[in-house]
Amino acid sequence: MKILSFLIGFFLCSLAQAEDVTTRVIIKDFKFQPAEITVTSGTTVRWENHEKRQYHSVWFEQSGEPEPEYFFPEEFFEKTFNQIGDFPYRCGPHPKMTGIVHVVSKEDKQVKTENMTTENIAQTTFNGYLSAAFGMSWQQVKEAIAKDDLTLVNAEDAEIIKAKRDRGFITTDISYVIPKQTGKLALIVEFYPGVLSENPIVNELEKQLGSPLGKDATAEVLKQIKDDLPPGVTALTLWAWEVDNQDRFIRLLKFDDHIAVEYLAPALLSEP
Numbered sequence: 001m002k003i004l005s006f007l008i009g010f011f012l013c014s015l016a017q018a019e020d021v022t023t024r025v026i027i028k029d030f031k032f033q034p035a036e037i038t039v040t041s042g043t044t045v046r047w048e049n050h051e052k053r054q055y056h057s058v059w060f061e062q063s064g065e066p067e068p069e070y071f072f073p074e075e076f077f078e079k080t081f082n083q084i085g086d087f088p089y090r091c092g093p094h095p096k097m098t099g100i101v102h103v104v105s106k107e108d109k110q111v112k113t114e115n116m117t118t119e120n121i122a123q124t125t126f127n128g129y130l131s132a133a134f135g136m137s138w139q140q141v142k143e144a145i146a147k148d149d150l151t152l153v154n155a156e157d158a159e160i161i162k163a164k165r166d167r168g169f170i171t172t173d174i175s176y177v178i179p180k181q182t183g184k185l186a187l188i189v190e191f192y193p194g195v196l197s198e199n200p201i202v203n204e205l206e207k208q209l210g211s212p213l214g215k216d217a218t219a220e221v222l223k224q225i226k227d228d229l230p231p232g233v234t235a236l237t238l239w240a241w242e243v244d245n246q247d248r249f250i251r252l253l254k255f256d257d258h259i260a261v262e263y264l265a266p267a268l269l270s271e272p
């Protein structure tokens with residue numbers, strides 16, 4: 001009960017600041033994912049416990065804060081960052097689990113990203129895209145799209161749900177691919193029409209995921225996933241990591257007149 005009221009307290013706090021962005025960090029396999037994030041001041045960060053049984057805590061020990069209560073699977077912890085700075089944290093019961101939140105001013109962030117309001121990329125989780133997680137059913141993806149305030153364009157097709165996202169400076173086209181044989185969300189592609197420089201998007205993804213793979217590793221992974229690149233690609237940037245022992249990829253594909261970012265769970269493309 002104590003934990004519950006504690007969490008409700010945090011939840012009410014965040015409602016009061018409803019206009020602020022929430023960034024999510026997933027706790028899974030004794031890891032904060034991603035362990036390092038950059039947010040603008042005023043952002044609320046939510047840590048969600050996605051373990052099967054294990055409880056954790058998010059303790060800003062170095063800031064001199066008392067150790068908070070543990071929270072259990074399906075519970076979360078939230079904290080709003082109003083001060084600029086670097087805020088390292090750890091899990092109370094598991095000192096090897098560490099993470100850091102970099103808080104920058106809104107102006108800084110905008111300069112860094114060439115005025116793209118890509119702040120929302122920071123909400124991207126590493127097991128999907130915004131609220132849509134890999135493995136979700138058709139209906140769950142449609143619900144996630146509504147939750148994310150995206151515009152549903154077409155959900156008639158049996159395999160692809162299309163949506164649009166207003167990013168302020170541009171509206172992107174997003175395709176959620178749910179292969180018939182699995183019925184599970186396996187691929188999300190966001191198209192940035194008319195965007196010719198991948199740098200701002202790469203910068204944002206780097207903040208979340210760290211450096212992309214080097215050329216050799218990129219070539220090796222491409223061989224492994226045996227996925228032909230679409231024609232017209234002029235540059236490729238690739239990130240790879242694991243969730244539940246399954247590979248996850250983000251591929252940024254640069255074309256002559258647009259950029260496409262693919263969020264991919266290869267095993268879910270064909271596995272029943």
Ligand SMILES: [Cu+2]
Pocket residue numbers: 030055056057091092093094097
């Ligand atoms: Cu822990």
